[in-house]
Amino acid sequence: MTRPKASCPIGILIAAIAATLLCSSCAVKYTTATSTERHFPTGSSPSSSETAWRVAWTFEPHPVKAGELIWVITKAEFMRGRRTVQGRATEEWVRVLDRLAVASMFVPYVESGNRYKDFYGYYTGVAELDKTAVSRLARKPTYIHGDRVVREMTDDFVRWMENGPGGYHAAARLRRGEAMTLWGMFSAYNYVYPVVFKFRDDGVIQVRIAASGQNLRDQPSTANTHLHIGAWRLEPHLCLLGNANCQPEQIEVEKVSRRVVSGQEEIVFESLGGGVEGGDDWVGSEFTALLMKNPSQPNGRPIPCSGGATPPCTSSAPIGYALVPIRYGQARFKASATEGFLDHEFWVTRRPTPPALAEIFYTEIQSYVNGESLAGQRKVVWHKSGYNHIPRYEDLGIGTNDTFDKNLGVAITNFTGFDLVPRNLLFKTPTYTP
Numbered sequence: 001m002t003r004p005k006a007s008c009p010i011g012i013l014i015a016a017i018a019a020t021l022l023c024s025s026c027a028v029k030y031t032t033a034t035s036t037e038r039h040f041p042t043g044s045s046p047s048s049s050e051t052a053w054r055v056a057w058t059f060e061p062h063p064v065k066a067g068e069l070i071w072v073i074t075k076a077e078f079m080r081g082r083r084t085v086q087g088r089a090t091e092e093w094v095r096v097l098d099r100l101a102v103a104s105m106f107v108p109y110v111e112s113g114n115r116y117k118d119f120y121g122y123y124t125g126v127a128e129l130d131k132t133a134v135s136r137l138a139r140k141p142t143y144i145h146g147d148r149v150v151r152e153m154t155d156d157f158v159r160w161m162e163n164g165p166g167g168y169h170a171a172a173r174l175r176r177g178e179a180m181t182l183w184g185m186f187s188a189y190n191y192v193y194p195v196v197f198k199f200r201d202d203g204v205i206q207v208r209i210a211a212s213g214q215n216l217r218d219q220p221s222t223a224n225t226h227l228h229i230g231a232w233r234l235e236p237h238l239c240l241l242g243n244a245n246c247q248p249e250q251i252e253v254e255k256v257s258r259r260v261v262s263g264q265e266e267i268v269f270e271s272l273g274g275g276v277e278g279g280d281d282w283v284g285s286e287f288t289a290l291l292m293k294n295p296s297q298p299n300g301r302p303i304p305c306s307g308g309a310t311p312p313c314t315s316s317a318p319i320g321y322a323l324v325p326i327r328y329g330q331a332r333f334k335a336s337a338t339e340g341f342l343d344h345e346f347w348v349t350r351r352p353t354p355p356a357l358a359e360i361f362y363t364e365i366q367s368y369v370n371g372e373s374l375a376g377q378r379k380v381v382w383h384k385s386g387y388n389h390i391p392r393y394e395d396l397g398i399g400t401n402d403t404f405d406k407n408l409g410v411a412i413t414n415f416t417g418f419d420l421v422p423r424n425l426l427f428k429t430p431t432y433t434p
């Protein structure tokens, strides 16, 4: 694999050494990996819970900005339920992801030609949080790791509602959703970017980023309009823990489109990249999503036998996750040929070896995509999603002589991102008992 132009092996080494030196007094505080496990519903014991998440994360040296760290989810495992085997209820955990992290924040302005890579050259670090302020603000109980990552158990509105014959009826039940929400933020000079990973009780992972902090200019004019294009990098795993036959290398990544074919609407599945590294587009009229599935990991749910098969029979449906975009639009204007990362909303590449610290920037993806085969390889999936920030009075304050002052106001957050949704991963509707 080729490497990003600005992160040669020596550069990475220097960055790693510099991070260690600069942070020698706080190495334990900022670089120690940690993990958390939470069961749903909140308050249930691990032996009686319906579902659960186990998530690990760490801080790694930024390959370009020496001395700065980046926040990386290094493992996400979901407990999909219990199976009774030989009279004993056994938890079934699925390793969903090996890595999940922000991969870019690209900010091109309509005026001036300024086009900032806020997660690359303009990155100024994982922001330190004021524990007292966060504890006052956040839902309880709150856990804060290394002054950088907050864990909250959050409400998630209505998860499901029953209906009955003739419509909704008074005896119907509903369920309030819950989530384990992890959030932190990174900064890029005047801007601050809250980063949120919400791990829901139904197996969904909601990934979001927002922009806040102070605007670059004092004027709320349309000439100061800019995009905040967030991007993420993830490594699907999709294996049941303990299944030695499961191979993440077999994962297939497909683009799913609702498309008119010969006058008929159809759901069309196409290999992302066609077996080699490559990218493809989000099409609003086709509700484009991605499907990641692992043929080497069947669902395993007991099903009636057919065709003379000998019991017990189980579902061979591969477990999977859909990547569902949440979008406001898509940027296509390139100021130069070096901005090829703007060409597509989805990319798939071969995972480099070793996986850490190499090929982690969406804005450098042109140097990663070089036509290598994906057959039998671990895959990295990339997605970008941005919003158009037209500065308004609400983002600014009023200074002396009644003039606008960016430093006396604050940019109001606008979140963008995507959802990761289980597909044929559970046995039944999660958190629902008929």
Ligand SMILES: [Cu+2]
Pocket (backbone or CB within 6 Å): 211, 226, 228, 389, 411
């Ligand atoms: Cu902005």
